[in-house]
Amino acid sequence: MALRTRDPQELFDLACSGDRGALARLLSMVERSDEESRAVSRIAYPKSGKAYTVGLTGAPGAGKSTLTAATIGVLRKREIEVAILAIDPSSPFTGGAILGDRVRMQDFATDPGVFIRSMATRGHLGGLSLATPEAIRVLDAVGRQWVLVETVGVGQVEVEIAGKADTTVVVVNPGWGDAVQANKAGLMEIADIFVINKSDRKGTEETRRDIEQMLDMSDIAHDDWRPPVVATVASDGTGVEELWETILRHREHMETTGKLEARRKFRLGEELREIVARRLYQRAREICTGPRWDQLQAEVLERHIDPWTAADEMLASVQA
Amino acid sequence: MALRTRDPQELFDLACSGDRGALARLLSMVERSDEESRAVSRIAYPKSGKAYTVGLTGAPGAGKSTLTAATIGVLRKREIEVAILAIDPSSPFTGGAILGDRVRMQDFATDPGVFIRSMATRGHLGGLSLATPEAIRVLDAVGRQWVLVETVGVGQVEVEIAGKADTTVVVVNPGWGDAVQANKAGLMEIADIFVINKSDRKGTEETRRDIEQMLDMSDIAHDDWRPPVVATVASDGTGVEELWETILRHREHMETTGKLEARRKFRLGEELREIVARRLYQRAREICTGPRWDQLQAEVLERHIDPWTAADEMLASVQA
Numbered sequence: 001m002a003l004r005t006r007d008p009q010e011l012f013d014l015a016c017s018g019d020r021g022a023l024a025r026l027l028s029m030v031e032r033s034d035e036e037s038r039a040v041s042r043i044a045y046p047k048s049g050k051a052y053t054v055g056l057t058g059a060p061g062a063g064k065s066t067l068t069a070a071t072i073g074v075l076r077k078r079e080i081e082v083a084i085l086a087i088d089p090s091s092p093f094t095g096g097a098i099l100g101d102r103v104r105m106q107d108f109a110t111d112p113g114v115f116i117r118s119m120a121t122r123g124h125l126g127g128l129s130l131a132t133p134e135a136i137r138v139l140d141a142v143g144r145q146w147v148l149v150e151t152v153g154v155g156q157v158e159v160e161i162a163g164k165a166d167t168t169v170v171v172v173n174p175g176w177g178d179a180v181q182a183n184k185a186g187l188m189e190i191a192d193i194f195v196i197n198k199s200d201r202k203g204t205e206e207t208r209r210d211i212e213q214m215l216d217m218s219d220i221a222h223d224d225w226r227p228p229v230v231a232t233v234a235s236d237g238t239g240v241e242e243l244w245e246t247i248l249r250h251r252e253h254m255e256t257t258g259k260l261e262a263r264r265k266f267r268l269g270e271e272l273r274e275i276v277a278r279r280l281y282q283r284a285r286e287i288c289t290g291p292r293w294d295q296l297q298a299e300v301l302e303r304h305i306d307p308w309t310a311a312d313e314m315l316a317s318v319q320a
Numbered sequence: 321m322a323l324r325t326r327d328p329q330e331l332f333d334l335a336c337s338g339d340r341g342a343l344a345r346l347l348s349m350v351e352r353s354d355e356e357s358r359a360v361s362r363i364a365y366p367k368s369g370k371a372y373t374v375g376l377t378g379a380p381g382a383g384k385s386t387l388t389a390a391t392i393g394v395l396r397k398r399e400i401e402v403a404i405l406a407i408d409p410s411s412p413f414t415g416g417a418i419l420g421d422r423v424r425m426q427d428f429a430t431d432p433g434v435f436i437r438s439m440a441t442r443g444h445l446g447g448l449s450l451a452t453p454e455a456i457r458v459l460d461a462v463g464r465q466w467v468l469v470e471t472v473g474v475g476q477v478e479v480e481i482a483g484k485a486d487t488t489v490v491v492v493n494p495g496w497g498d499a500v501q502a503n504k505a506g507l508m509e510i511a512d513i514f515v516i517n518k519s520d521r522k523g524t525e526e527t528r529r530d531i532e533q534m535l536d537m538s539d540i541a542h543d544d545w546r547p548p549v550v551a552t553v554a555s556d557g558t559g560v561e562e563l564w565e566t567i568l569r570h571r572e573h574m575e576t577t578g579k580l581e582a583r584r585k586f587r588l589g590e591e592l593r594e595i596v597a598r599r600l601y602q603r604a605r606e607i608c609t610g611p612r613w614d615q616l617q618a619e620v621l622e623r624h625i626d627p628w629t630a631a632d633e634m635l636a637s638v639q640a
């Protein structure tokens with residue numbers, strides 16, 4: 001029976017009772033527009049706050065998806081329900097059939113305890129940074145205890161999103177320069193746990209040393225949680241139990257030290273500011289139209305004034 | 321003699337006379353803050369508008385930097401001056417010594433006709449999207465005829481930046497799925513030219529067919545410029561002359577059809593809107609503080625209200 005309703009409350013109730021189609025539709029609403037996202041938020045938000053989020057990030061090819069799949073396996077053995085948000089153009093999770101068989105997604109296709117959803121990286125400024133926390137809250141509100149967010153570890157927005165999880169796992173590979181590259185991409189700063197995946201290849205110890213050295217040189221080392229380094233071979237499951245234990249250990253650390261609460265509070269403040277900014281942005285779109293706008297644009301094009309001055313004049317003309 | 325001045329006009333005059341240190345300092349100002357960026361813009365903007373920009377993008381490992389280096393070689397043979405902006409954490413251009421020897425940067429280190437600059441992908445929302453066009457204009461204003469912008473082809477902001485060049489080159493590799501992945505990352509839509517780099521490996525024809533098929537299925541094919549596909553081996557220079565000829569052909573197409581003017585006008589409008597939004601964003605930061613803000617944050621944390629409602633109340637309380 002095809003799902004007919006588009007009412008967010010009905011969809012939400014259906015999703016809570018395990019209807020995956022209803023859940024998928026709610027998430028589409030979150031992605032589609034601010035208005036729909038807001039309607040969903042009004043229902044989902046009060047019920048959220050129980051899920052724990054794990055961000056998993058690293059360069060394309062690092063094996064994030066295989067590691068995610070292996071982690072799902074570990075969770076399912078413990079009968080823990082899990083949802084996965086893949087925000088990663090290189091992820092087989094986002095790709096459908098063509099690359100899908102690289103990961104044993106079939107293992108989870110019929111498992112009601114696993115829900116996988118991909119989100120598009122494309123879109124307007126602020127699109128992903130607002131849609132992602134909203135999508136997480138929907139999954140949270142319908143009862144998923146764990147939400148894994150897989151993002152590609154390159155790109156300003158994507159790295160920011162990965163850093164906003166309760167626990168952030170950064171995946172690198174053995175080999176010269178891989179840790180250096182992660183550092184350049186801004187991943188060192190957001191890592192709570194490092195994984196050296198494909199650790200059956202040579203170079204694992206060198207990469208471990210690189211990471212430890214970078215930690216020594218950074219402020220992070222002086223914190224009371226020094227990011228541990230876990231070696232895995234995701235494709236055969238090696239180290240994945242240890243990774244899971246490490247995640248649990250970090251979670252406990254976050255909870256007992258009060259850091260989890262502080263991090264979530266900080267994150268929420270950031271999100272609120274972004275929503276305020278987004279509202280103002282929409283206002284800017286409304287402002288930036290009409291004859292005065294056309295005239296200013298023409299003046300900038302003819303290089304009579306610079307863009308910053310034009311923007312100021314536009315804002316002034318609106319407020320006057 | 322160390323450069324002492326921090327006055328943008330003096331720095332600009334020095335940069336115009338070929339002082340690379342002065343140029344580097346101007347670009348640091350653009351990166352650092354809106355205020356400094358604006359001071360530089362006021363001087364550089366009126367002199368800009370002559371340079372042609374080429375965006376070069378693709379997944380990490382596609383060989384963008386090697387291709388960029390090879391392209392610089394082709395330009396220098398023709399005595400064309402060129403500037404490179406590398407916005408790519410995986411680029412050896414951004415990395416300094418460790419990965420630098422992968423590309424023969426030494427060839428250009430002493431060549432006054434080549435200026436290479438890396439820009440950080442990290443930073444606040446809108447950081448890169450505003451700093452990049454500004455940096456391009458500085459390079460333009462001091463007399464560089466060609467500006468190559470290398471960005472990594474993953475990440476919302478990075479793909480957007482690549483798509484804002486006068487000509488955008490998308491680099492893929494031979495092999496199953498590479499073109500599909502580029503499509504998922506949003507690269508098909510922004511490509512004016514495709515390059516299959518490392519085309520001495522097998523799978524080049526399959527990748528070419530993939531690209532052509534995707535073009536057939538998209539709207540792009542019905543345009544009067546169907547993105548050509550150039551096969552290169554950047555490491556030995558194969559196909560790089562052809563790529564350069566193709567870029568020139570696209571440029572001519574853009575110029576003679578009036579598309580260049582239209583694209584630049586559109587781009588400038590987008591940038592103006594972003595500056596307006598950025599101003600409003602700063603205002604949001606100012607708004608989001610004080611007792612009312614703390615109270616609203618607390619109510620959201622306790623889940624009495626949702627974030628969107630809180631944002632609206634914040635905005636309303638400011639406007640009242």
